Amino acid sequence: MNYLRNAWYVAAAAAEVVREPFRRIILEEPIVLYRLESGEPAALFDRCPHRFAPLSRGRQIGDDLQCIYHGLRFDKAGVCVLNPHGSKSIPQTARVKSYPLYEKYGYVWIWPGDPARADPSLIPEFDFLEDKKSFRTVSGYLTIDANYQLVVDNLLDLSHVEFLHPMFARKEGVDSHRTEFSQEGNAIYSRRLKSNSSLNDFARLFWTSPSEKGDGRANMRWTPPSLLYFDLGVTEVGAPVAEGVCTPAAHLLTPETPYRTHYFWSQGRNRKLDDEKLDEILHNSVHRVFTYEDKPIIEAQQEEMGEQTDLIAMRPVLLEPDIPGIRARRVLGQLIDEEEQASATPRKSA
Amino acid sequence: MNYLRNAWYVAAAAAEVVREPFRRIILEEPIVLYRLESGEPAALFDRCPHRFAPLSRGRQIGDDLQCIYHGLRFDKAGVCVLNPHGSKSIPQTARVKSYPLYEKYGYVWIWPGDPARADPSLIPEFDFLEDKKSFRTVSGYLTIDANYQLVVDNLLDLSHVEFLHPMFARKEGVDSHRTEFSQEGNAIYSRRLKSNSSLNDFARLFWTSPSEKGDGRANMRWTPPSLLYFDLGVTEVGAPVAEGVCTPAAHLLTPETPYRTHYFWSQGRNRKLDDEKLDEILHNSVHRVFTYEDKPIIEAQQEEMGEQTDLIAMRPVLLEPDIPGIRARRVLGQLIDEEEQASATPRKSA
Amino acid sequence: MNYLRNAWYVAAAAAEVVREPFRRIILEEPIVLYRLESGEPAALFDRCPHRFAPLSRGRQIGDDLQCIYHGLRFDKAGVCVLNPHGSKSIPQTARVKSYPLYEKYGYVWIWPGDPARADPSLIPEFDFLEDKKSFRTVSGYLTIDANYQLVVDNLLDLSHVEFLHPMFARKEGVDSHRTEFSQEGNAIYSRRLKSNSSLNDFARLFWTSPSEKGDGRANMRWTPPSLLYFDLGVTEVGAPVAEGVCTPAAHLLTPETPYRTHYFWSQGRNRKLDDEKLDEILHNSVHRVFTYEDKPIIEAQQEEMGEQTDLIAMRPVLLEPDIPGIRARRVLGQLIDEEEQASATPRKSA
Numbered sequence A, B, C: 001m002n003y004l005r006n007a008w009y010v011a012a013a014a015a016e017v018v019r020e021p022f023r024r025i026i027l028e029e030p031i032v033l034y035r036l037e038s039g040e041p042a043a044l045f046d047r048c049p050h051r052f053a054p055l056s057r058g059r060q061i062g063d064d065l066q067c068i069y070h071g072l073r074f075d076k077a078g079v080c081v082l083n084p085h086g087s088k089s090i091p092q093t094a095r096v097k098s099y100p101l102y103e104k105y106g107y108v109w110i111w112p113g114d115p116a117r118a119d120p121s122l123i124p125e126f127d128f129l130e131d132k133k134s135f136r137t138v139s140g141y142l143t144i145d146a147n148y149q150l151v152v153d154n155l156l157d158l159s160h161v162e163f164l165h166p167m168f169a170r171k172e173g174v175d176s177h178r179t180e181f182s183q184e185g186n187a188i189y190s191r192r193l194k195s196n197s198s199l200n201d202f203a204r205l206f207w208t209s210p211s212e213k214g215d216g217r218a219n220m221r222w223t224p225p226s227l228l229y230f231d232l233g234v235t236e237v238g239a240p241v242a243e244g245v246c247t248p249a250a251h252l253l254t255p256e257t258p259y260r261t262h263y264f265w266s267q268g269r270n271r272k273l274d275d276e277k278l279d280e281i282l283h284n285s286v287h288r289v290f291t292y293e294d295k296p297i298i299e300a301q302q303e304e305m306g307e308q309t310d311l312i313a314m315r316p317v318l319l320e321p322d323i324p325g326i327r328a329r330r331v332l333g334q335l336i337d338e339e340e341q342a343s344a345t346p347r348k349s350a
């Protein structure tokens, strides 16, 4: 399958990456993730060029990885620096790809494309993840056995919330939604306003006022390839957003294979920052919703699609809430096409 | 794979079909089965045309099914009757196939082909299933991971009983069999008479006479596509059939995929009608024979055949008891060919 | 996949083959193994030519196998000797392939090719397995989910021992190795001498002298198709081999499929012949090393290779210790080519 390669994806939560190497498949490539003695994260193609043992089974010697099978050693750039055998000469082809990484927002980001273009300023903003004074955050990880586009669709069409997620549903159902879609550059926005509407069970976790109604908002921002920022909140009816409950979230999707997706999420809040019990409730609630409500439906979609990865190619009925998802597919498709044409050009001239 | 589509298959035992929708794959198509408020059974293609969520995961609103993902509602004819989103207009393509059903003999029958041709009088006779005065019946269901033709072969060649099923074997073995095969229209008959022969353990469950021998019969009737009626019984030597033990059975096979078969069975008896203990013994015995004796061998056959579905294409050695199975394959193959030619004709003229 | 067919492979440990038939896949062919009344082992293609039931599910009647499904009986040559049905005539095609077997060294050897060429003298020497006076032996069996060539590579390149197997590693690492490779006819030899070197934990199991160093050797002999003899031992520094510890081993590999290998091993010793406790320690140690150290790495290699069976086709980096494995692949490839050309010739002239 074709992916956007010149882009930042989440490789792992920062806490997952330790000295001890571990393996993760990203865009169908096996990658070994570990930390150097300095604490800096490193990533190599996880296949020894000698006899294909995964380097992640080996061990660290200082900043190098030593293959478990015959002991070739590779530095953080993927260059073989020791051949312990025979004449000990190192074959020129004894090197593996290394990947640019950048640590930010509690995640280790990876750039699978041209290293020269790996500019950390291209990571989109998720500022609540750094603003520890105003926000407290819980995080989690799951995998979904479906193409990542189906997960993007799910997040860009939040009309499903009223049907699939009792915890997020409101008495008024989708009738209370005022929706807007827009595109700014390569970002797609899907906004839902639920003014003067009843509170759902999720909002009640943070709501301290006696009011039974509020002005709710559920605004999603998608940026390529599959990074979503969710501005979720509720205020007293008519009050400014800044005074209300803000529960922003990050939904960060990384394709593992055409049929499997890494799903990293962080759920923030600007209320009850010291309530550790609430941390637990929140983590469990979000985990339950994603794992027991979204995941089975998205996986059932993929099952119906069989080996097909592109839902649109199967001519589904389209409804208005599909617009942002369709647009995101178009933007991403175009970026992938451009990337492929760009990488094809030098070959032609060669 | 090609199936006979203009034919009745068993979709489910009547008791399986309730208000709550459930999914079953039939002839490779996902189907949701449920009951209307009137108690009438209904069947729709189990894939929402919007984003392919299975409708069987949704819930019933009166006689309609509401999709769990974004709430489209479909009536029993598969027509979308509610789009809760945006302008609420319903796309013309928002419909799914509905299937003719008919409830009879304790089963819900389905007609996967042209609805206009779904004539309930085409369901073959299994009258013992309705004659509650003379017969008591136990029923069961299993799946077999093999092409349904292999199960038909198994049932049309009952010579295997003497080797595979200790409960049905007789001291005399196949030597006591007198066999006859015949065809009447599209029905194939395989008759085995075991006159003045010892009793097997199954017959002894019903046998009350002191005689150690009886006239046994094991007559199988196949009708397309894969419906088998088994006239099994034993009488005192020389006595008329009507006076003897009759234990008729229905073996109703529905292809799930080329490699998996739904197997519905009902075992009747005209003796000890009030003996509930015997119900249990009978159910467990038949279940055990099918599950632990037939199923593993039929599945091993399919395993040897790999992805092939047609045993005959693999040039097996043929023996005399194979004749009825071969004929049934020929009749069914011809019916499928005719159906395909008929459905091809209009396309040509179009 | 193409295999060398005119060659001896181990079908089973002698003790595995009993009267009761059992099934094993060898070179992708299902084979039923059993013993005749005389104790002689027999092997038939494990698929009844009638309806493809595995003969291994049937039972023995004297020296014949009776199919469990409809009772055809086959003799040890694979010829059908009884059809119990109808006219009882036996179709000429009712026969299955039988395989030449030979029992030696505690194994039942099988010849999958032309029976006329099955000469037992072609089984390579593993004499320690017969010399009960000088050697005591423990044996085991495992399967490895990888192409058998990867297991051969593993055994012909024992440089991996210093990295993968703590029990066999020496303080000096690979630096203490002096290695030699040679070919004699179709046999490949890979010799490693570790003179005046520290003892590994395995050697210490047998070492009774106070010396802290010894002259170690680890010499592997490969003969086609995938039979390896391992001359492993250690002596007092400067002493003749005959006076030292000898722990010869047999590693006998039989391809099950392109992606799965039967691995039979026997580990001998010329010390502490009466020590039953040591039998247990030795069996468990060797089993642990193969199962928890070699097997996971070899299977990971295959996983990296996907459906590819030939590592060399994937252009790995080659190191000096790879030479014997590469040579063995060349010898085997040539033998397979010759065999295929020989078998193609008659067809051309026909």
Ligand code: FES
Pocket: A048, A049, A050, A051, A052, A053, A067, A068, A069, A070, A071, A072
């Ligand atoms: S496979 Fe890595 S050193 Fe051999």
Ligand code: FES
Pocket: B048, B049, B050, B051, B052, B053, B067, B068, B069, B070, B071, B072
């Ligand atoms: S998938 Fe059924 S309504 Fe969207």
Ligand code: FES
Pocket: C048, C049, C050, C051, C052, C053, C067, C068, C069, C070, C071, C072
């Ligand atoms: S399958 Fe063996 S006798 Fe029928």
